[in-house]
Amino acid sequence: QQQVKQSPQSLIVQKGGISIINCAYENTAFDYFPWYQQFPGKGPALLIAIRPDVSEKKEGRFTISFNKSAKQFSLHIMDSQPGDSATYFCAASNAGNNRKLIWGLGTSLAVNP
């Protein structure tokens, strides 16, 4: 049973465009929602994270939008660049499960020059 559903599976965006990746969750006890970025052959690295007490968090070109009532959160990459081409994973956790991260299946993003 997948508790965090991520879409789309793959995404192609032109340079300068906006990349949008969506995640939906089921467990209302989740209270931490990070996004990780992974380049081929490397381990994932934390990109940005949000808590449910805020609706939006922005760091540079990366923004998380959070909709608690809909149980959804999304990653927006503004002015997408070829260097942003990577796989992006959303995740969620809560104290009740020892802070284990529940992962989405990932989105492969390709930014065309």
Next chain:
Amino acid sequence: DGGITQSPKYLFRKEGQNVTLSCEQNLNHDAMYWYRQDPGQGLRLIYYSQIVNDFQKGDIAEGYSVSREKKESFPLTVTSAQKNPTAFYLCASSITSGHYNEQFFGPGTRLTVL
């Protein structure tokens, strides 16, 4: 430099052989994790440990074993009981205090069964 190291980067194994993947961290993190990554399946948790000499099974522990004798080290053994071991294996660590614990990942080990 602080971080997580995994070795080897590539590993080849014959069917029926056990193999051990190394994971070391110098971040002074209490928690360590092992994930398996297959194309299209995201990251699946194999085992995790929140303290020395203690560890718990993750979602896909069958055919794997771990030990946590030192805070810095969390080796993973892929046994011959693991029917489809070819995959990319990732080790991670995090603090256990606080509410929002970032997991730091190593560079991974790609295991291929011949």
